[in-house]
Amino acid sequence: MAINPLKIEMAPGRISAGLPILVLSGTVLALSFSITMAEEPAAQAPAAGSPEIEAGKKIYQKWCINCHGEEGDGAGPAADFLRPRPRDFRTGLFKIRSTVNGQLPSDQDLFNVITKGMPGTGMPRWEHALKEPDRRQLVPYIKTFSRRFARTKDAPKPVVIGKQIASGADSIAKGKQLFHDMECFKCHGDEGRADGPSAPELTDDWNYPIRPANLTKPWNFRGGHAPNDLYLRLQSGISGTPMPSFADSLDNDKTWHLINYIMSLWPDPSGDVPSLKVVLRARRVESEIPAKPGDPFWLAQEAFDFPLVGQVIKEPRMFTPTGNQIEVKAVYNDREVAFHLTWDDPTNSRPDSSKGIFEDAVAVQLPVQIPTGTKRPFFLMGDPELAVQLLRWSVGESADGTVTEMNGNGIARLVAQPSTSQETRGVGEFKNGRYRVVLKRPLRTGNTAQDIQLEPGKFIPIAFFAWDGSNGETGAKMAISHWYYFLMEPPLAKTVFIYPVIGVAVAAGLQWWMIRRLRQRS
Amino acid sequence: MKRRISLFGYAVITLVIVYTIVKLVIPRVSMWIVHWPYPLGVPTTLAVIYMLLAMIGLAIYITMSEKNMEEFLTPIRNFLRGGQPGMKGQARLIALVLIPGLAGWIAYDRVAPKIQSPTGIRIQHPTIPGQYEKLINPYRDPKEDTVKVFIEKEGLGAMKIEEARALLVQKTMAEGRGLYQRNCRPCHGSKADGNGPMALGFRLRPANFRDPGTIPTVVEAYVFWRVKEGGRGLPRESTSWDSAMPRWKDELTDDQIWKIILAEYNTADVEPRKPEKLE
Incomplete structure (x- = not known):
């Protein structure tokens, strides 16, 4: 694939942002342009220094340089904290295009990305922060970073989106076959969770590691998740990444079948991010709670999704964690409580110090004491004053994984409980880029100093953590959630059923009495 | 009629x-x-x-x-x-059934336990500690001496003081922007709108600096205190245990924090509150 020679020349010589850059950049740019122009006189080259370019440059230097860099090389001061990395504009390769394979993006494509941002990346929506003329003004300036725009005389040819084929069992089955035949699974995984065999080795055109899209989380698709967006990505490819164009192998019908299959993998047809609930409710059951995460019992339980983000509060920080969401189900009976945790992770990582791989793990955090007022432990593993308890499951040595009860008085003060007080049991399994773990613990224990004593009807703070060992996540480097609430639903009081019955009776009685009186009168 | x-x-x-x-x-x-x-x-x-x-x-x-x-x-x-004929009569019957049903539903709605998580009152702007109150951002309007040192250091020679001052502010602003984007952007966002990539993970949302109720309503010294001491420096009534704000004095110098603050107001397109003159 094309690697820009400019990159090799410029990368080592990059100067840190500062005054010299501010003063010189104009000259440097003007210079590089005059060279470009001298080499290949192109009809449509935007003139450096023209008011149009200068206006765009001003906006670019205020809002864009800290990620995309003064020179448009995608190496601004914040670039190292981002994955995927900010785009290097000098190659003229842009991910989100509506134009045929190999061609430049249209001006509108660039404008759309600025306006809507790129979900799941550091590129925000500029829609409200920058007015439309300002966003339009950026486009010609961004185009000055690559010679390809100046060289190309003809307007790029748009992909023609053919007649959409409605989804249905037949179309989805055809799409599934295509998903296999086109070898989509090699990167995106058998069930679309970005866990294909090639996924760990993928790099972009700049040799940075890159991850395939998790097709079950469409709200993170970089170019949007409307059916037409998917059509364009399949037909025009995603430039600069290993995602190729399938224009040669997929005709209109096949493209739609494949889209229909991809959409069938989504948790919700809208493709929107699952709505956030603040309270994790546990239903009371009278039976034994199944220990295996694959037991059909768990399919019937209500699921609650909680967002996970990088631990960016204390060093060492994790800016690019794998985990971005965890699904939790909880039930309890007269003796114990059980949490069923599901999260996506492309690899089943076991510790390997030679490769810098740590073990995958997950943890449920609860306060040791149920708070009585508003005060509760610091949400990131407690504070010196108030302790938290962690129920931590890790891949470990055995087939089911290892469970450890820990106590925390801060992220650096985390201690495993003595073996005599380890009462949580857990079973985990990994399949097709997804972990499922069941953790079970008695409601009440003998170790009241270190273990939370669970009570139905109380709102108990709860938080979740996840570690992807293949992503360098260990210790404080992890994905975290904030405090949510855990509520074990108490059995319903009888009055809940009596009052509505009385209400119906009174209303019906009044109605009957009025009708009778009216009829008697007439 | x-x-x-x-x-x-x-x-x-x-x-x-x-x-x-x-x-x-x-x-x-x-x-x-x-x-x-x-x-x-x-x-x-x-x-x-x-x-x-x-x-x-x-x-x-x-x-x-x-x-x-x-x-x-x-x-x-x-x-x-x-006694209405046909459809009308049937509609009447349905209404007669629905009305007591509605009464029952209202009664149920009143007595059924509602899942409503506890809410607490949180003081958004606690009082600034005395030692921070009078601090002034040295980079917003640099003193003449500072500007002269800058002229000398950068070899600007005969440049006028005012011109050099503007250049100095421009330079610190660029540095501050870089620092802001590295350290603050993950939560507070590239646009300072409190919508960075990590923001959705925190139920106590990172402050939106474009909101007139946040940094525009306080003096820069207040922001300096908040950045330096972080969530841990908050009093109890401001629910310090829910704040994801790091204690930046562990990692940033005072100079860096002032530069960040200069850039933070600029990124959010707002102005700080002017300190009141006290007798």
Whole structure:
């Protein structure tokens, strides 16, 4: 694939942002342009220094340089904290295009990305922060970073989106076959969770590691998740990444079948991010709670999704964690409580110090004491004053994984409980880029100093953590959630059923009495 | 003159119109008046008052004369008495079943336990500690001596003081922007709108600096205190245990923090509050 020679020349010589850059950049740019122009006189080259370019440059230097860099090389001061990395504009390769394979993006494509941002990346929506003329003004300036725009005389040819084929069992089955035949699974995984065999080795055109899209989380698709967006990505490819164009192998019908299959993998047809609930409710059951995460019992339980983000509060920080969401189900009976945790992770990582791989793990955090007022432990593993308890499951040595009860008085003060007080049991399994773990613990224990004593009807703070060992996540480097609430639903009081019955009776009685009186009168 | 719609019908239509105005028209108009991208709803208590006023007005009109009262009650009597043919009769039966059902549902709604997580009061702007109160951002309007040192250091020679000062501010602003984007962007966002990639993970949302209720309403010294001491430096009434704000004094110098603050206001397109002159 094309690697820009400019990159090799410029990368080592990059100067840190500062005054010299501010003063010189104009000259440097003007210079590089005059060279470009001298080499290949192109009809449509935007003139450096023209008011149009200068206006765009001003906006670019205020809002864009800290990620995309003064020179448009995608190496601004914040670039190292981002994955995927900010785009290097000098190659003229842009991910989100509506134009045929190999061609430049249209001006509108660039404008759309600025306006809507790129979900799941550091590129925000500029829609409200920058007015439309300002966003339009950026486009010609961004185009000055690559010679390809100046060289190309003809307007790029748009992909023609053919007649959409409605989804249905037949179309989805055809799409599934295509998903296999086109070898989509090699990167995106058998069930679309970005866990294909090639996924760990993928790099972009700049040799940075890159991850395939998790097709079950469409709200993170970089170019949007409307059916037409998917059509364009399949037909025009995603430039600069290993995602190729399938224009040669997929005709209109096949493209739609494949889209229909991809959409069938989504948790919700809208493709929107699952709505956030603040309270994790546990239903009371009278039976034994199944220990295996694959037991059909768990399919019937209500699921609650909680967002996970990088631990960016204390060093060492994790800016690019794998985990971005965890699904939790909880039930309890007269003796114990059980949490069923599901999260996506492309690899089943076991510790390997030679490769810098740590073990995958997950943890449920609860306060040791149920708070009585508003005060509760610091949400990131407690504070010196108030302790938290962690129920931590890790891949470990055995087939089911290892469970450890820990106590925390801060992220650096985390201690495993003595073996005599380890009462949580857990079973985990990994399949097709997804972990499922069941953790079970008695409601009440003998170790009241270190273990939370669970009570139905109380709102108990709860938080979740996840570690992807293949992503360098260990210790404080992890994905975290904030405090949510855990509520074990108490059995319903009888009055809940009596009052509505009385209400119906009174209303019906009044109605009957009025009708009778009216009829008697007439 | 015989009206096509009875007075009862008019009463119902009036209430529907008033409800539509309260719930839809007023919020729409508010968007147009205050130029916000989202509507301002009418508070529930106020909505109840508007509806009550409408009902009182209707009641006065209806009870003004025997004729009006009679006209209003006739459809209700006819409905209760029954005997309507065909479809109308069936609709009546359905309504007669629905009304007690509604009563039962309201009763259930009142007594059924609601999942409502505990809410606490949080003081958003606790009092700034004394030692921070009088601090001034040295980079916002650098002193002449500082500018002279800058001229010398950068070899700007004969450049005028004012020109050099502007250049110095521009330079610190660029540094501050870099620091902001590295350290603050993950939560507070590239645009300082409190919407960085990590923001959705925290239920105590990172502050939106474009919101007039955040940094524009405080002096820069206040922001300096908040950045330096972080969430841990908050008093109890400001729920320090929920704040994801790091204690930046562990990692950034005072100089860096002031530069960040300069850039932070600029990124958010807002101005800091001017310190009040005290005797």
